[in-house]
Amino acid sequence: MKRAFLILFAVLLSLSGFAQDYNTLAYEPGKKLTWKDFQGKPKHSDAHKGAEITVSIFLKIKDTSFWSGRITYDAYAVAFKDESWVRPAYKEAYTLGHEQLHFDIAHLYAEMLEVKLNSLDAKTTKDKAEVERILKEHLADMQKFQDKYDRETNGGNNYKQQKRWENKIARALGIISTPVEV
Template identity: 30%
Template structure:
């Protein structure tokens, strides 16, 4: 089972990595001429349920991905704007960690039970993330408010650190004894 917010090919993606910072060269999509935005970061959270060698557990992958071919900029190479866009990607990882935390805090009776819970929690997390992204853009005025931008960077970094135990994309999920 694969859950994805967007219906996109996943062969050309950048997975979240604390050590990698997005660069303008990663933005390879064609700019939207009707958009007033000077840059756009395309992202997703992708969930997969994988089989385990142990029949009493499943492996769940929850990945934060950046989509280079759907991300773009209008020949505007400002470092403040790039940091703003990178934080959009960091927010994706933040909500992926929330989803990982939620999924690992429950016992599942069967793979189907896990799948249904994952689908429900995924939809909920994606809605919350979209609202959070909108608030981030509004409060920072799309990177123009430098003070708010700095505050948001500190906030997101702190929240990521608080959820650092959920930074691994892969989780072993035990199934309850029937």
């Protein structure tokens, strides 16, 4: 089975140069995963799986208003290279496409989290405990969605459902990448 595993791990970072220091790959729209991004090794408990990508969301402070103290955040999806792996027999485009969709889903959830956090009032954006609570809740929701994706596609083995999910996620990615005139 080709199932993704989500680490419920997120870090509040306020400096740039964030992701690569943690052997992570930051999501870049339009850039696809390659098998070189899968540098980990499967555990004995993963005997029934062909590949796995480990993803999460990182959060950093983008800006702090001088006048109000309101904080704006940048949320982005990451894949952990050392935690992501593939068995040689599964190194083909279809499996990589399934794992890419897990990364795409993490990106969608990162975008939704960023919108949610940046729509909070100034007082709440400065409340670290509240921001962490929202982040944890959001990560739990994302995990449920990732699990649903794997369940409905049978880890990518149900080709009809895999295609349906590909179309569903492509539409969502199209919506968030549509420029908005202001």
